[in-house]
Amino acid sequence: MNIGEAGRTAAREIRVHKIRSLLSFSAISVGAASLLYTLAQTRGMQESVRKNLKLMGPGALTISAKEHYTSRGLSKGLTGADADAIRAEMPELYMVSPTARDWNARPRFAGKPLDGANALGVTPEWRRRNWVYRLRGRFLNETDVRETARVCLVVEPGGWFKKPFWAAFWSHVNGFDALVTRRDMLGRHLELGGHDFLVVGTLKLPPRDLDPRLEKWGNPSIIVPLTSYHAFLAGDQRQQTAVDKIQVDTGDEKTLGAVRHRIEQLLSQRHRGEKDFEVKSDLQDLEDMIREQNKDVAVALALGIVALLSGGIGILNVTLAAVYSRMREIGIRRALGAERADVLALFIAEAALLGLAGGAAGVALGAVGIEKLAKAAGNEVVELAWFHAAGMVALSAATAAAFAAYPAWLASRMDPIEAMREER
């Protein structure tokens, strides 16, 4: 078999039949780009899950007050005291962090009200997990909590590392964010619930597109000690002890089940049998999220494969047409000593070359598209390794060659006499 002759002829045929070649080339390149995008998405997802697990901790549990629960009057609801009880019962836990939030804090600065801020009451342990901030000044400490100190931290928005195009259409900045972005708040005073709070620290969020957390919404604006929250920001008496959540980290995935069971027992006792709370594993949440995302990836993958296969079918069609339009040539080549394998190679080489070029173009298209599309979708942007690109090009060439195999085989089986009689 003469591979060189097959390659040269293939290149010449591609050059001569530009439209035909362009069709095959485009079909394959779109397929390759789609598949590559899916690959990037999958990798991005895996990467973000990995980072999240690291941030979240493997043994994360969230205890939250059940929504729409009507109390029978036996339980006080989820309170800071529950968190203390958990801590006392299980001192080995890495983190027990109760939080209470006022979504509409309405702080005032220099006498002016600011919209768009929420206040979060926390204990110092809050910072042990999901910490993505850059701290200036200091964080809250045990003394702040013990002394119900009127101190707070403000959270500055991170903006974008590379702003996606859609962000330009959604440019509303609330009063609070505008203030903390413009002005250094460290050491200044904010009025919260009619009381004066000293800003002891600022927390800068990472740029939104580089934030590794899966849940990027719901960032706090102002962070205060939980005790101060209860004393100065909470409304009625019930709210003056209530917490929305208690986040627990066992520090180890293995102990998750046991700890969860003990917490449920302890809280059931404390709440006198009222099921006004629920305990969820964050890992479980993440797994649910992954399962949802996996469905999307499966759909995208199927689309990518369909696109590549359509490209292959395009190649099949074009090769079939080429075989019939070159019957006489096939006969002549066979008469001059070409073996069946030479004829086979002639058509497979042409398809593989187109597949190779289409694959390369698809990779280029995909690489550009991935960055744009992934950002538009708010996904993690992942650099693809060279072997992904090389693999995709090889897969495109292989798909094209595989689909050209049947028509090429037909060509190789042609009777040279019959083929030479063909008038074209």
Added chain:
Amino acid sequence: MSEALVVCENLKRSYGDYAALKGVSFSIARGEFAAVMGPSGCGKSTLLALLGLLDRPTGGRYVLDGVDASSLPDSELTRLRRERIGFVFQAYNLLPRLTALENVALPMAYAGVSPDERRARALRLLARVGLEAKSGRTPLELSGGERQRVGIARSLANSPAVLLADEPTGNLDSKSSAEVMAFLKELHAEGMTVLLVTHDPAIGAAAQRVLRLKDGLLA
């Protein structure tokens, strides 16, 4: 009589119920110039296809250069065809997108000759048929006579044992016909075995021996 290059014994070829060749026996000596003549439909083309190893007989035996070709597998037939047979076709059968040089070099590519050697040999062959200056032209840029000369040069590419010429002057004017015949005679004079198929008595007269076919049998 010198050694037989082509030996056919009771060679038959049928297509279903129709017998195109009904048992033909003859031999051609090395260095002989023979012509097969007969009216159209007498089985000339069928015989040439069998002799050129492009088709298989349905009966009888065909020995080419000492090799019994009747029962060889396809790959062996291809190899034998490539190494021992040169074809000259009535319709030239040049590949239209290749230059004269590339057309002449093509059989050598399949014989595994190196690109440099192919080019050098193809140029020599084109020089031999007087077309060295037109080696870069495609068949469409050549006259009928020139195309057939390229065809002859190509048939000699792998130094075959026998030249099979199927109505080589059928598409040519008288001047070009004379030129082509002169070439074939010259090759024969140098020792080449030539088997010519024609229906033109004037062309057949150039051969040393004429085999007359009629209704699938030698007359």
